[in-house]
């Protein structure tokens with residue numbers, strides 16, 4: 001029986017899951033492949049032998065450079081994370097004729113051009129299913145199952161930490177900082193959560209989804225990115241009154257040859273499928289021209305869900321190696337690498353959206369009228385207003401929902417409202433996606 005030999009870089013959370021799954025499902029994987037997949041080496045700086053996992057001392061090495069070029073290794077599975085040395089090792093592995101599997105979304109989003117180009121040049125494949133949505137099979141779905149359709153839009157809940165924080169705030173009534181602190185204590189948020197709560201992790205994933213869905217290259221820096229740190233309980237409560245739920249959405253739309261790409265807190269109708277995705281779950285909702293809407297849901301992180309995606313990539317690559325399918329290697333992104341051109345990005349100023357607005361105003365007659373008149377002058381019409389009871393406090397929230405308008409007009413209107421001192425604090429706005 002033939003054997004495909006795996007070199008693993010990193011045996012932490014995901015790498016450990018891969019080792020367990022390969023052992024647990026060894027007979028099934030052999031049956032599926034008609035060949036054996038064998039773990040031939042693990043590079044990790046702190047791993048100790050573990051007989052219960054079949055990790056013997058002779059499997060472990062501290063010399064990752066040697067592992068990725070070893071002649072007996074067929075596939076390198078990169079689960080170190082971070083940019084370096086992961087990038088150099090992947091490039092070396094490709095150069096040495098190995099196929100590569102990685103879960104490293106930050107690396108692919110920022111430096112994917114070098115890596116995919118090197119893979120295309122060497123005729124090797126890059127499997128990266130685990131890099132978006134963890135265990136949710138969205139990469140393969142966009143690349144293969146939906147390849148016959150033209151995609152219009154992608155809406156993703158792709159960061160489990162943010163989704164957990166927002167849904168816990170909505171359920172418990174606790175404020176952002178308290179929920180974040182609790183999530184850090186329970187291991188659901190990193191000690192340094194900046195990448196997650198700042199929206200950057202979601203932007204990395206969106207840039208990969210854009211290429212798969214629309215066949216154009218987009219850097220994370222081209223994604224308009226806002227995190228969830230400014231979302232308050234008060235806004236979640238008003239959202240509910242309007243019939244909306246707030247989610248951190250990664251949104252990409254393709255219209256008239258331009259790509260709209262943004263990550264920000266978004267109000268979605270509470271009856272929509274995406275609104276029901278709570279806790280650390282992920283979901284990617286795709287609107288296709290011919291198929292219509294479909295949604296892919298599941299755990300976007302964690303040892304075994306993520307390992308499932310990695311092992312599926314290993315299996316796919318092993319199959320290709322066994323039949324010698326190097327021509328298929330250049331389609332890891334769903335298009336030949338050379339066909340992927342830079343995206344033409346629609347500026348945020350030209351994005352059309354409905355908005356939730358909250359102003360802090362003095363409790364005096366006429367304030368609502370003055371706000372409405374500035375908005376009107378900027379071609380923004382109000383769809384509904386939440387009227388506060390007269391209260392003893394000096395300031396009251398004035399909360400409203402607009403009809404669709406251009407973001408440029410909204411920004412100009414809010415600046416004028418501030419400049420003319422009609423309100424007492426920076427106005428709050430949250431974008432609404434109603435026509436999902």
Ligand SMILES: NC(=O)c1ccc[n+]([C@@H]2O[C@H](COP(=O)([O-])OP(=O)(O)OC[C@H]3O[C@@H](n4cnc5c(N)ncnc54)[C@H](OP(=O)(O)O)[C@@H]3O)[C@@H](O)[C@H]2O)c1
Nearest residue numbers: 010011012013014044045046079080081103104301302306
């Ligand atoms: N965790 C998830 O749920 C998840 C989900 C989707 C994607 N991913 C992606 O999967 C990748 C791995 O994540 P993870 O959570 O498994 O990370 P992790 O738990 O930190 O595991 C990484 C392992 O690699 C080792 N390592 C890192 N750099 C090394 C180096 N230069 N030399 C030797 N050993 C090195 C680490 O050793 P030390 O512990 O000594 O540093 C650790 O054992 C990342 O790209 C991540 O973004 C993770």
